[in-house]
Amino acid sequence: MLSPELFSVGESDAFAALVKKHQSMVFSIAYAALRDRSAAEEVAQDVFLELHRVLPVLDSPAHVVNWLRRAAAHRSIDRQRRQQRWWRSFWPLEQAPELAAPDAGGDVLLAEALRQLIASLPAKPRLVMILRYQEDMEATEIAEVLKMPIGTVKSHVQRSLKLLRDKLARHGEISI
């Protein structure tokens, strides 16, 4: 169990330290999923406010990190689902939109193209890709955080990588 004094009203400095330690991770997960800094900040704030309420029942700093990853991922998807038409979330992976600016090269544009493509993936594969490549989590960890079978996690990664490779190659963005 985390130290009880961390949760008392007067210990806002300890909570602030916790926020500062993990703010980049939480904000980045939300931003990678939503591609909107303002929406990502709102989601990240909600995640930390919820953390403030549930801190007393989290067993360890490792649980805090896992809880933050899961909350950030699910809240980001919930937020986007509220903004989208309901049928949008049922798009098959292969129907992800084409790149908007396919005619430029360079690492910066490639990175932006990858971010666009990942953000356009359906909810579950998008979360898997963000946790895999942004958080460097293993498939077993992702399966635990997202409560899905490890086979499904691996399948999402492979299918998403293939899709990204195909889309980028089709537009001459990569020579890989």
Next chain:
Amino acid sequence: MSKNLEDQIRDALRPQDPPEGFAERVVLKSQAALRAETPRPRFRILWPAATVAATAALALSISIEYHSLQEQWAGRQAIQALQIASEELNTARNKVLNQ
């Protein structure tokens, strides 16, 4: 080939810092939320007590006023009875004197 793409994805998804002052805003909001959730027991206890005290005081003053009015009414009744008796006696006295 695949590894190269994976490295590119890692670069693209490099963690980003939130806007300036993010942590401070979160802490302020958490404190505000805590204040909103925390009940104020002193007022919770005082309000019913104050209501009971005010009701008791009102009932007491009504009771005192009622008894006071009752006494005044009884006094007036007694005076009226004495006046009637006095008038009757005067009438009887006059009748006796006139005979």
